[in-house]
Amino acid sequence: MSELHPNEAKSRFPDGFRILQGRQEYITYLEHSSIRIWASDVSSHYDNHSHSAVEIIMPHRGLVVYQLQDEVFRVQPGEVLILPSGCMHALTEPPDTQRYLLLFEPNPLLSLRDIPSVSAMMQQPIYLHADHALCGQVVKLLEEVVACYFRKDLLWNTECYSYLLQMYALLGRHYLETAGPQHMSQHSIDPAIMNSAITYINEHYMDEMSLEDAALFAGFSKYYFSRMFKQFSGISFSEYLTRRRLNVASDLLVRTDQSIREIAQSSGFGSMATFNRIFRQHKNCTPSQYRAIYSMTLATQPDKSIF
Numbered sequence: 001m002s003e004l005h006p007n008e009a010k011s012r013f014p015d016g017f018r019i020l021q022g023r024q025e026y027i028t029y030l031e032h033s034s035i036r037i038w039a040s041d042v043s044s045h046y047d048n049h050s051h052s053a054v055e056i057i058m059p060h061r062g063l064v065v066y067q068l069q070d071e072v073f074r075v076q077p078g079e080v081l082i083l084p085s086g087c088m089h090a091l092t093e094p095p096d097t098q099r100y101l102l103l104f105e106p107n108p109l110l111s112l113r114d115i116p117s118v119s120a121m122m123q124q125p126i127y128l129h130a131d132h133a134l135c136g137q138v139v140k141l142l143e144e145v146v147a148c149y150f151r152k153d154l155l156w157n158t159e160c161y162s163y164l165l166q167m168y169a170l171l172g173r174h175y176l177e178t179a180g181p182q183h184m185s186q187h188s189i190d191p192a193i194m195n196s197a198i199t200y201i202n203e204h205y206m207d208e209m210s211l212e213d214a215a216l217f218a219g220f221s222k223y224y225f226s227r228m229f230k231q232f233s234g235i236s237f238s239e240y241l242t243r244r245r246l247n248v249a250s251d252l253l254v255r256t257d258q259s260i261r262e263i264a265q266s267s268g269f270g271s272m273a274t275f276n277r278i279f280r281q282h283k284n285c286t287p288s289q290y291r292a293i294y295s296m297t298l299a300t301q302p303d304k305s306i307f
Contacts, residue, residue, distance in 0.1 A: 019293055023088070024284035025051040026293045027103050033157040035104040037149045043095040048088055052250075052283070053103040055083040058142055062097030066090070073127055080138055082126040100146055107247045108161055109168060116198045117191060118172040120234030126171065134174055141167045193218055194232045197225075198240075205244045206268040211237050245269060246282055253291040260287045 019026040029036055036053075041061075048067075057064050059077045066073040066081060067090040075081045083089055085106050093099065106122070109115055115122070128135040144163045148156055197218040201209065214237060215225035229237045249267035252258055258266070264275035264287075279287050 020049065021284055023047075023049045025049045026285075026290075027051055027053045027105075028294070029105075034108070035102070035145075035149065035157060035160050037103075037146055038101045039099070040093065040101070041096075041098045043093055043097065045092045046090060048090045050086050050088045051103070052085050052105060054085055054106050055087075055089075056102040056142065057081045057091075058100045058102070058139065060098040060100070062094055062099075064097060064099055065092045065094075067092075068125060071125075073125070075127070076130065078130045078135070078139065080126075080128040080135060080142065082128075084123050084125065087125065100142075102142065102145065104160075104164065107251060109165065110243070110247060111202065112165075113195055113199050113202075115168075115172075116233040116240070117195070118168070118175055121172065121175040122168070123234055134170060137170060138167055141170070191232070194228065197229070198233070201237075201241060202244060205241060205248065206266060208270070209241060209268070241268075242278060242282075246279065249275070249279065249287070250283075250290065253287055254294040260291075263287070 019028065027036060057066070057075055058080055059075055061077055063077075064075045064081075066075065066083070068083075068087065073081050109122075128138055141163045145160045148159045148163065153159065197214055200217045201214060211222045211226060214229075215222040218225050220228070226237055229240070233240060235243075245268045249263050249269070252263045252267065253260075256263075260275075261272055264272055267275075269275035269278070276286060279285075279290070283290055285293070
């Protein structure tokens with residue numbers, strides 16, 4: 001991996017702010033972006049926390065130790081650890097450690113029609129040790145993301161995601177060719193049918209949709225469809241629909257000036273009470289608080305908030 005950029009070592013996180021509510025962390029992003037990359041060569045420790053962003057660690061020197069409940073990862077130079085959205089974790093960086101830490105929102109990926117076929121993979125930590133067959137290719141793609149991020153060319157956020165998409169395509173193919181088939185029964189539903197059903201959900205999330213509606217579209221009983229949907233995507237129909245609606249609502253809260261009532265309606269929630277309750281359950285804050293957090297600009301942040 002290339003050396004850390006000289007201007008990156010001057011300050012630990014010159015453009016990043018950490019906002020915590022309990023153990024929930026809210027990542028602030030540069031304007032018109034949903035990805036952060038931080039370089040560090042300073043020893044540090046962060047207690048258990050989670051966030052909506054996917055987290056990727058790439059040590060350049062030394063190691064980074066991650067604690068995930070009863071699982072420990074000691075990530076060495078040349079290795080990669082990818083943590084899914086919402087994963088509770090603590091990390092320790094001993095002295096003389098240099099690393100890149102990437103954080104990005106997975107929403108742009110989740111709208112792709114074939115991603116649900118590897119959602120079970122994306123909900124688990126992915127640890128690529130140095131001799132893993134895909135590690136070298138993944139490292140190269142992530143180095144492209146890092147270079148693109150610090151160049152800040154026009155549409156750099158989109159370019160960064162293009163490399164992340166290549167990474168998930170690479171990992172997803174490997175998963176489907178190896179681990180994926182082990183979780184599918186001999187009577188698995190046709191992937192084309194499931195992808196069509198998921199496309200139907202993605203296009204009608206704002207309507208009053210039920211499990212029966214989706215099963216009818218796919219041409220199965222709701223019980224069979226429910227079982228096959230979870231087997232195919234790794235989560236239940238109701239959880240998938242809720243995540244889809246929350247992703248849309250979260251994006252509208254940050255990127256539009258629509259009222260919260262309008263956002264609740266346009267993202268498929270039947271009432272303000274339901275919207276507020278589900279949003280708080282999943283985000284650990286109200287929609288209003290979420291909008292306030294992610295509407296903050298770097299210029300308004302006090303220096304003491306910097307990592």
